[in-house]
Amino acid sequence: MPELPEVETVKTGLQRLLPGRIIISAVSDNPKSFPNATFDVEQFLYDATVTSVKRRAKVLLIELSSQYSLVIHLKMTGQLVFRSKDASFGAGHPNDSLIGELPDRSTRVTLTFQDGSRLFFNDQRKFGWVRLLPTVEVPELAFFKKVGPEPLELDFTWQLLWERLQRRKNTSIKAAILDQTVLAGIGNIYADESLWDAKIHPTTLVRNVTRRDIKKLHAAIQHVLQLSIDSGGSSDKNYVDAEGRRGSYLTFANVFRREGQLCNRCGSTIIKTRVAGRGTHTCPVCQRPRN
DNA sequence: CACTTGACCTGTCCGC
């Protein structure tokens, strides 16, 4: 599922819901989903208060008063859904969460707070994980050591994007922007959407991409990500926010999952191919191949 | 080092 806008949306919801709540238990059905020593959980998770919720790249950080943090990656199908005590989310209720009764068969970790509310980590495919580690050690994780800049921060200029791309000169521009060490947070949806916006064919080799292309791509990435955050992210199949609601970005998508439909810019038929091992959506007229 | 491919899992959809 979740790329930068989806993780950002979950973060915003959890930052509103969790700080001040005290964790009293953590239960997991799958060691891979929550690989931690019992010692750490009992000593540094139980009775800890949530102090803040942050995001870096596609990773969520729930910081605790114990000086430990829960580090969470949702990978393809992870969800983090909060439920207050006795919340009733039966089908048919107008403001209902898309998710029914929890826990359900894809619930991997359940955190319970002192006030009876709960946070469920659901993950159909079991690729995602929750880890507990000292907050000071979070930046030392291999992933954080090598991950690239945040594309919505002020210091992310087109020149910086150009510079970061120089490490992937012989690969396709799509593979390059999916590479989290080049920049953080782009996944398959926003790669395709950004490249359409900038009129660049995804197989174009980085060494054949011009500075003008990169200026357009930089603007496109920022525009697409911000529009998606403002729309609550993209819900294709699994993604929901911290209260179980879907995002609406895909109603604005120009190419993703639109194969067979008409390009919003030129009227040509959108096609689906494979690039960098991923399903790839393009307008064959707006995005002409150059290699 | 740069680059590509397969693996990790479960569920769904599509063609025979």
Next chain:
DNA sequence: TGCGGACAGGTCAAGT
């Protein structure tokens, strides 16, 4: 209807 294969929003290890 059943069955096999391809595919799904991410990352890592292993291969070339």
